Amino acid sequence: MPTFQTVPCVNINDEFVDVVSIDVKQGEFVNSGDVVATVETDKSMIDVVAEQDGYVLRVDCEPGQKIRVGAVMFWLGATRDEAIPEETKDTSSTVSAVRQPTAKARAMLKELDIDPARIPASGERLSVADIEAWLRKGGKPGKAAASTQTAIRREDAPTVAGDLQELSPEAAGMLHTVAWHRDFAASAYLEVEYDPKPWEERAAAYATEHKLMLSPLLPLMAFRLAELGRERPLINSTIVNGQRFQYTPVNIGFTVQAGAMLYLTVVRDTQDMNAAQFISALGEVQRHAMAHKLPPQEATGATLSFSSMARWNVSRHTPILPPQTSLIIAHAAPKNSDKAVLGATYDHRVLTGFDVAQVLLALSRPA
Amino acid sequence: MNLNPDQIKAAIRAKVIELAKALDMDASGVTDDDILPATGLLDSGAILELVVWFEASYDFRIKQEDMNIDNLGSINAMTNFLLSSKPA
Numbered sequence: 001m002p003t004f005q006t007v008p009c010v011n012i013n014d015e016f017v018d019v020v021s022i023d024v025k026q027g028e029f030v031n032s033g034d035v036v037a038t039v040e041t042d043k044s045m046i047d048v049v050a051e052q053d054g055y056v057l058r059v060d061c062e063p064g065q066k067i068r069v070g071a072v073m074f075w076l077g078a079t080r081d082e083a084i085p086e087e088t089k090d091t092s093s094t095v096s097a098v099r100q101p102t103a104k105a106r107a108m109l110k111e112l113d114i115d116p117a118r119i120p121a122s123g124e125r126l127s128v129a130d131i132e133a134w135l136r137k138g139g140k141p142g143k144a145a146a147s148t149q150t151a152i153r154r155e156d157a158p159t160v161a162g163d164l165q166e167l168s169p170e171a172a173g174m175l176h177t178v179a180w181h182r183d184f185a186a187s188a189y190l191e192v193e194y195d196p197k198p199w200e201e202r203a204a205a206y207a208t209e210h211k212l213m214l215s216p217l218l219p220l221m222a223f224r225l226a227e228l229g230r231e232r233p234l235i236n237s238t239i240v241n242g243q244r245f246q247y248t249p250v251n252i253g254f255t256v257q258a259g260a261m262l263y264l265t266v267v268r269d270t271q272d273m274n275a276a277q278f279i280s281a282l283g284e285v286q287r288h289a290m291a292h293k294l295p296p297q298e299a300t301g302a303t304l305s306f307s308s309m310a311r312w313n314v315s316r317h318t319p320i321l322p323p324q325t326s327l328i329i330a331h332a333a334p335k336n337s338d339k340a341v342l343g344a345t346y347d348h349r350v351l352t353g354f355d356v357a358q359v360l361l362a363l364s365r366p367a
Numbered sequence: 368m369n370l371n372p373d374q375i376k377a378a379i380r381a382k383v384i385e386l387a388k389a390l391d392m393d394a395s396g397v398t399d400d401d402i403l404p405a406t407g408l409l410d411s412g413a414i415l416e417l418v419v420w421f422e423a424s425y426d427f428r429i430k431q432e433d434m435n436i437d438n439l440g441s442i443n444a445m446t447n448f449l450l451s452s453k454p455a
Contacts, residue, residue, distance in 0.1 A: 211435040213404055213418070214411040257412065280431050287431075290419040311412050 002077040002084050005051055007039065007061075009069045014041040018100065019065045027080055028056050037061075037073060042106050042176060044300035048073065055080045064100050066116065101126040103172045107179070112141040170261055177264075180323040184239075189318045190353055191343030194364035196333055199340075202366040206275075216279055218254075218331065222306040223278040224363055225329055226252050226270040229304045235359060236303050238324045239349045245324075253302025253322055254282060256289040257311070263289045264322055266302045307331065310340075319345050326350040329363065370453060375425075375446045382420055383442070386413040399442040421445060427452055 010017050017039040024036045030050040037048040054076030061067050061074075075084050101109055101116055105126050109116055116126055119134045135141075167175060181187055203217035210216075229236040229250040237246045251268045265285045270278055288294045307319045308331035315337075319328045330343035342360045369375075376399055387394035387408040394408040403409055409417065418439065422429055427449065429439070438448045 207404075211437055211440075213434050213436060213439050214414055215404070218411070283434060284431050286415055287419055290415050291423065311410055 002057055002075050002082050003052065003054070004072045004075050005036075005048075007067050007069050007071050007073050008046065008048060010039060010041045010044055010046055014069070016066050016068055017041055019061050019063050019067055020045065021063050022059055022061065024056050024059065024074070026056050026058060030054065030056060030076070039067075042103070042110070042172070045296045047296075050076070052076060054078060055082075057082055057084055066100070102128070103167060103169075104128050105131055107172075107176070111179075114139075114141050170263075174262070177322055178320055181320045184323075185321050185326075186348040187321055187345055188348045188353065189343060189345050190356055190360075191316060191330070191341055192357065192360045192364060193339045193341055195338070196340035198365050210276070212279075214283065218306070218308050218310075219279045219282050220275065220366070221329075221331065221363065222252055222254055222282065223270070223273075223275050224367060225304060225306050225359075226250050226273075226278065227367065228359055228362055230271050232355075232359065234355060235327045235351060237350055238303075238326050238347065240324070244350065247303040249303065251301050251303045252278075252282075253305030253325070253328070254285070255305070255307040255319075256286050258290045258292060261292065263294060263299065264302060264305065265289050265294060266298055266300060268297065268301060305329065308333075316341050316343060318343065321345050321347060327356065327359070329360075370425075370450060372446050372450065375449060376442050378424065379417075379421070379442045379445055382417060383409065386416055389413070397442070399446075401442070402436065402440045403442075404436070404440065421449070425449055425453070 007017055018041070020038040020040050022037050024030055024034075030036055030053065032050055032052050034050045035047045036050050036056075038045060039048060040046070055078070057075040057077045057080075059074045060072045067073070102125050105116075105128050108128055108131050112131075114131070118139065119126060119130055121127070121130050122133075199217060199221065203215055203220055206212070206216050206220060229252075233246055236250050237244050239245065249269045250271045251266050252270050253264045253266050256263045256265050265282075265288075267278065267281045267285055273281065285294070285298045288298055302322050303325055305319075305322055305325060305328040307317070307328055309317045310331060310333040313335050314332055315334045316332050317330050319330050321328055326347040326349075328345050330345065331340070332343070333340040342364055344356045344360055346356045380397060380399075383397055383403065384394045390408075390410065390413060392408045394406075397403075397406065397408065403417075404414060418429060418434065421439075429448075433439075433448075437444065439445050
């Protein structure tokens with residue numbers, strides 16, 4: 001009997017995803033686990049894998065299409081000629097007539113809670129100008145924008161001559177992160193000074209024992225943070241619609257500066273790792289970042305993060321909270337100082353200053 | 368691709384000097400046997416850049432478990448590791 005596979009949920013707050021690619025054709029046989037499509041939201045991109053073996057009987061979406069989470073993506077059958085049940089095409093689940101919004105238009109649509117299907121596009125893609133024209137003609141933003149008055153902050157164009165330029169995907173990601181931090185988290189910051197010698201001695205001994213090329217100082221501290229995430233689940237959670245969302249895995253975000261690009265790399269499922277495994281996994285991810293070849297699973301999904309500016313000899317920095325996380329550690333170790341600094345930006349909806357101070361104190365020395 | 372040992376060493380040395388310069392360090396005196404992480408000329412980020420450059424320049428892949436002092440600790444070690452990794 002034919003079975004269908006539906007659009008997966010990429011982010012819990014996104015009702016629609018964009019189809020980036022369809023990697024199978026009708027009549028093709030796929031094995032369970034084969035990548036059959038790629039979908040994305042403005043936050044992340046994921047591969048869709050076949051949930052079972054079978055022949056592709058029909059594909060119900062196409063690249064460039066915006067499709068609702070839960071809608072049918074494709075049908076699989078035991079043979080090539082199995083009949084698909086009638087009346088299965090869910091036309092309400094897609095907005096195929098809608099032009100793909102630009103990154104800026106997508107951000108504006110989201111902030112104003114507007115369904116892109118309501119707005120005609122003047123070109124190949126739905127643009128900010130299309131949305132503004134629609135608003136000028138009396139188009140009304142969605143309920144969320146009207147009721148919560150969180151409408152996008154419109155900025156007047158500067159009076160000095162210049163051009164608007166599209167952001168790179170990385171810059172757009174940073175904008176999204178900052179906007180989430182501004183609009184959702186009740187962010188706060190605190191820090192402690194600590195004696196760096198115990199950590200430095202621990203790292204030096206570890207490096208000698210394992211003949212490491214790279215100093216394991218920051219990876220060991222990040223691994224200690226992962227351990228604390230297991231021991232204190234509260235720091236590995238966030239708030240979603242007024243409820244606490246407890247993450248099951250501890251996915252450690254770790255900032256990597258690669259040339260002019262700043263990445264928040266991610267080591268997933270650290271709860272199953274020991275220190276050596278974590279350092280190895282982080283090293284692999286760092287190399288991918290340095291080569292600008294981070295796969296999506298290594299650039300998304302952080303639940304708890306660590307950022308160091310020690311390399312740049314800054315005395316302190318207050319990092320932005322990655323979306324839907326409650327804690328990012330900021331490490332600084334100024335040269336010519338016998339004190340280092342551990343700071344934390346945290347979401348005060350989840351954590352108190354006491355909670356965070358306890359984490360920083362625990363992190364300030366090796367376990 | 369040129370796998371002449373002297374030219375490989377010269378290329379690595381030039382990259383080390385370039386990376387150190389970005390950190391405001393002078394690595395012009397680095398020798399082929401100096402243990403690079405111990406010289407203090409390159410921090411972890413720069414060493415990582417060096418390794419990524421090394422892989423890309425000579426079109427080979429270094430396994431994470433091979434990222435150690437024995438294999439990559441000095442200009443000589445890096446050169447020997449490359450030559451032993453690439454088929455003649």
